[in-house]
């Protein structure tokens with residue numbers, strides 16, 4: 001397909017009968033095979049935006065298109081969450097085969113396909129284990145294999161490494177980069193970790209809260225493949241990190257000042273940031 005895999009135009013969404021303005025005027029595209037991260041302070045609407053892209057929530061304003069159509073959960077899209085949410089009564093291979101069955105793969109082909117996917121995430125030897133026998137990092141690998149089993153055009157990841165220890169996180173980031181570059185899947189990746197966003201992405205979308213809107217979109221163009229050419233010690237990386245953290249500090253400070261003001265005036269909530 002030519003053209004973007006995801007297209008957002010002036011997307012807006014509120015909760016609680018309009019009292020919480022979660023997103024406002026969000027517009028950007030994601031191209032096929034592109035890796036885009038969403039970052040920003042807590043409550044700026046990152047998860048809501050992912051849920052709009054995967055069709056779980058309909059926007060109230062604007063338009064969202066995924067592969068040229070109104071999104072709905074289905075085979076073009078796969079989602080990876082902070083915890084893998086595996087089915088505990090099925091083995092690791094069983095969890096993958098379950099998805100392959102939903103996808104309509106004939107029964108005879110499922111075991112070998114499941115094992116190949118587990119091989120791709122370094123878990124071939126754990127096919128017959130149960131989820132509770134695996135570490136958190138291994139469970140996340142299974143979650144990734146399960147998402148890849150869908151053969152999605154778009155992979156949506158909501159803080160997938162946030163609950164892992166630093167070493168496992170680092171290993172999985174590099175594995176994700178390798179899988180992404182081999183498979184040509186577009187990824188939208190939510191994280192609170194600015195270094196992680198810059199390391200992984202080709203573009204970083206910085207959101208600001210109250211209401212959730214785009215503050216800035218930063219292009220990241222370090223040499224690929226980044227699991228070999230780690231850019232994190234380069235001056236360009238350091239200045240990008242400082243820039244993004246500076247913006248986020250300003251937002252958090254402005255938010256705190258607004259809340260103080262709202263308190264001083266006895267208002268029910270902080271006025272909107274301008």
Ligand SMILES: Nc1ncnc2c1ncn2[C@@H]1O[C@H](COP(=O)(O)OP(=O)(O)OP(=O)(O)O)[C@@H](O)[C@H]1O
Pocket residue numbers: 015016020021022040041042043044045046047048049212
């Ligand atoms: N189902 C809901 N009902 C009411 N309010 C909601 C709902 N979902 C999200 N919100 C509100 O919308 C705003 C954006 O929430 P969202 O979870 O998308 O932000 P986020 O950037 O992902 O936050 P975090 O980084 O803390 O996960 C917040 O003010 C949140 O309280």
